[in-house]
Amino acid sequence: MMEIKREDRRIRQTKEKLRNALAELMKEKGFESIRIHDLTERADINRGTFYLHYKDKYDLLEQNENEIIQDIVHIHEEAKKTEHAKHPRPPSEPASIFVHLFEYLQENSDFIQVLFGKNGHYSFQTKLKTILRENMLKKFLNAQLEKRMLIPIEYFSSYVISAHLGIIQQWVEGGMKESPKEMALIITRITFHQIIAKEEYPALKFEKPFQKESESMYNERDK
Template identity: 50%
Template sequence: MSEKSTDRRIIRTKLLIRDALTELMEEKGFEGITVRDLTEKAAINRGTFYLHYHDKYDLLEQSEAEILTEIEKIALTINPTDFMNFNSENEPFPFIVNLFEFFHENSSFMKVILGPKGDASFQGKLKDFIKQTFFQNIMSKIKRENLLVPVDYLFAYVSSAHLGVIQHWLESGMEKSPREIAMILSRITLLGPRNALGFKKN
């Protein structure tokens, strides 16, 4: 068997296991899941499971790490200068469209991991990632003396607001397309909540 065929088989097996994890977390929560549940749901033997993961906690950790790695790749496409100069109210930030397209492709896992039966620590990891991305791509271009509010509160607001929009979109069945929800988030980010409500400055 060729190396590429082996790699594809490994990827396919790991996806089956992650899909099983997603379905079982939705059914009974992570703590109620056993390795036997996972192998039966994925239709694999225990040896195959242990070939890739030490236990269910390792499976969860690796699955979350894979998601964060892909999000980081999307973040690398951000051009700080373009982001700072972006002022269109009718076009979404391109990287936010890419981000929501990724969330859409992985919606089953994202919905459950960010939901009430998911992993609360992953929400913290995602918020930390948003904060870090915001700092690296935005704050490096801003003079701190021009800030109107303390930077730590700004980070807390931005990360919580973005995560809240992501969760609401997933929980509401993703009625908006990735581009539509990216447009909504871009407008809130660009205009602020007050202007987004229609209260324009005089």
């Protein structure tokens, strides 16, 4: 049984500082013109310390992107364990996976803005999309849901992942004004009212006009 060794706090703090410095500097001047000296000065650490943890600035970016991706995947997997118990869902209750997801995105908002923003980092989004899709495909195949789908699951998972990422991007570009819970509610309603089978995953049928619900949703947001 391997003992899970928590990362020394000094290492954690150094990495956090560098991530923040990277995000700020990327916002200010893009990635390419950033120098190591810029990063270490902004992070208030010694240059040698940078090299204790990262090979170069590309390594810094890649490692941080991968951490974001792993965290998002982890939220996804943790929530999947508890989400099935919560069905049917009251119309004003967001799925907790989405609450956790948006809370996470807000906690890391500086870097998330850099990755998802208008001048966002496309390789990151491609990577994230790919991993989320594979993760989703695997889950479907494990549950043998493919047989119940009216559309091929590759398209379905692409549809859902892209739509979710689109909503995240819109939120980020709009300045992340809505709270994580508000965003979670928005995305829950879109996700579960449109594409879930009556038992669990509905066929893609639009039986109710969406306008009415969209209206009541915005009223709720105004209070």
